[in-house]
Amino acid sequence: MRETRIVGTLSEILKEQWQWRKQILSLGLFDLKKTSAGAVLGPLWFFAKPAVYILVFWFALGVGLKSADQTGSDVPYILWLVGGLIPWFYMQDMLGTGINVFSRYSYLVTKIKFPLAGIPTIYGISNFIIQIGLVIALLVIHFICGQPLDLYLLQLPVAMVLMFVFFDMFSLMTSLLSAISKDFMNLMKTLSTPLFWLSGIIFNVFNLGIPAIELILMFNPITFIVTMYRCAVYDKMWIWEKPEAVVGFIIVFAITLMATLVIYRRTHEEVADVL
Known part of the structure; x- marks a missing residue:
């Protein structure tokens, strides 16, 4: 009976989406335009902050701490670094504003009968x-x-879709x-x-030499996404060649999905009153 209610909740969310x-698409594009409105450089500001972050980390880690010497590869260290930082910029926003989007779009919750599941999207x-x-x-x-x-580059769009779906659900x-x-x-x-510091974004989780910690990190979805990006552009291997990372992500994805459906079913009617 409980399984039927969970499936029904999932069906309801997907139907509303x-x-x-x-x-949803129009509001997403409008939100992007609104963020850059009034700025002389406009959309360029979306990329200015990531560029500064990348340059700072490259100088601190690659030049200052000589982290490039630890990769054991002839491929420039900057490619390894951006392979981890670029997906993090998306995940960072979803872990920041994304964890409280109902307050950001409160008018959709309180004044318009907009489906709650579509707001994080x-x-x-x-x-x-x-x-x-x-x-x-x-x-x-x-x-x-x-x-x-x-x-190997085909893994990039797959990683992007998985990242979008997981963090939409998480949000x-x-x-x-x-x-x-x-x-x-x-x-x-x-x-x-x-x-950020514990997800393998600025260090290689597979070179820690501590099997127990490496296993724990395999259940971190951030680690999985970053690993998949780097498999595509730097390591030149398929993500399933690291089965522990794939299994860990599948388990966490399934648990998060179940938790989201249960929480949504029990709380979605109360959100408007709370806000």
Whole structure:
């Protein structure tokens, strides 16, 4: 009986997403335009911050700490670094504003009968468009570094879709909980920085030499996405050649999906009253 209710909730969410797809896309594009409105450089600001971050980390790690000497590869270290930082920029936003999107779009919750499940998708779309631009920049760096056009690059769009779907789902779950409890929202914001340093974005999780910690990190979806990006542009291997990473992501994805559906079914009617 419980399984039937969960399946029914999933069906309801997917149906609403499809029926409101045009409005969701339009609002996502509008949100992007609104963010850049009034700026002389406009959309270029979306890429200025990531560029500065990449240059700072490259100088600190590649030049200052000589991390490039630890990769054991002739491929420039900058490609390895951007392979981890570029997906992080998307995930960082989803772990920041994305965990409380109902407050950002409160008018959709309180004044318009807009499906709650579609609101995280609006924010996800606006960030995903920026991510597409950053991935194009990643490919430019990839070719400048002398890397070939090969089949491994097909993993990039797959990784992007998986990242979008997982964090759209994660944003829905955490936004519901954040609307009910401000303590949960503060907890998630506190965890954002530790997740950056502990997710293999600026170090290779497979070279730690501590099997227990490496196994734990395989259940971190951020680690999986970053690994898949690097498999495509740097390591030149297929993600399934690291089965522990794939299995870990599948388990976490399934658990997150179940938790999201249960939380949505129990709390979605209360969100408007709380806000």
